[in-house]
Amino acid sequence: MINEVFMPALSSTMTEGKIVSWVKSPGDKIEKGETVVIVESDKADMDVESFYEGYLAIIMVPAGESAAVGSAIALIAETEAEIETAAQQATAAPAAAPVAAAAPAAVAAAAAAAEPVAAAARNGRTIASPRARKLAKDLKVDLGGLTGSGPYGRIVAEDVESAAGKVSTPAKAAPVAAPVAAPVAPAIAAPVAAKAPAPAPAQPGQVVAFNTLQNAVVRNMMESLQVPVFRVGYTITTDNLDKLYKQIKSKGVTMTALLAKAVAVTLQKHPLLHAYYTDQGIAYRSSINVAVAVAMDDGGLITPVLQSADQMDIYSLSRTWRDLVERSRTKQLKPEEYSTGGFTLSNLGMFGVDTFDAILPPGQGSILAIGASRPQVVATADGMFGVKQQMQVNISCDHRIIYGADAAAFLQDLAKLIETNPQSLTL
16 A cells, blocks of 8 residues: 655644655655654644654655645555555656645645544554653653643653653753644654754845745735734833833843733733634634744744733743743744734834834734833923833734724723833732
């Protein structure tokens, strides 16, 4: 029997994937659950594991090239005798469909099949990464008694090491699986000890092709142009927030976490600001997930998500944010860690920018642009002049569901929290 390896849908928005590298070569023996290829989606590099046992007969999409979700990228032969037959079959069949020609129905089917396949894969056997299985054997740990911390309950190396009383190091971190459409299951690629080298600088007159992440940003921005957006600006005095930050900075708290927490708490009173438009009406979210824009070293940006940010204490929120940023730099985020935001922060104030407008992300109702906090001469309530730290914020909203008064009310409450009661963010 000859089985096809398809380009999996690693996220609900993915329409294409780029082959980073093939772990196996034609003719190599493949065990069920073994990593075959590493694929770059729009946000992360992920391992793809085989659901079949056999031999890699032929690679149809070489490393460095892209293919549409649902298109065949390789063939796996059940026996060595079938390798030649598979090669002839690949030669006779058309090459993997170009990304631009991907059939929407195929993409939708691949994404829709992800969750059922992942659930089915758990029935009757323990789901564990290849490295976790090897560690379990070496450390004599029973996988059957472990609860996996990976996506869909998958057991990863850290779970085995924890059970054995060992502590894993970042340099040896294990792949974290995220099974999706048959016949392969993707998993987030293992973090590397050293940072990947930066791409060579462009030469004058050179045209540099977009990478996968940049292409995703382009698609999102073009989609955003179809949304009627309005913008509202507000000045917020940050003296009390800055004072609080100085007090708790030594405990690992970041200003980004403070701002995200302030926004999340304010959103509790303004659910419309993190709702989104649908053809049927306004869709309200069940949790307050705050995304924060992060620039990537190799171009483009990503928006790691602080999930249920209003429910987390500021110290846990800061630790979570630091972890998200570190893993986003090495493309190790899980799909749910960058695609579930309901409200986005874009903070260019850290670069000294005074004021700017942010582009509304697809599927969201609002995004807040935050400028730098600077000393300003202002008139005080007693008619005197004084110096206060102030920052400019600008909110961009989808005018189909949010109106000017809604945005203004949100900004007023956010300013009141930051100016008069920032200490409540530590409770």
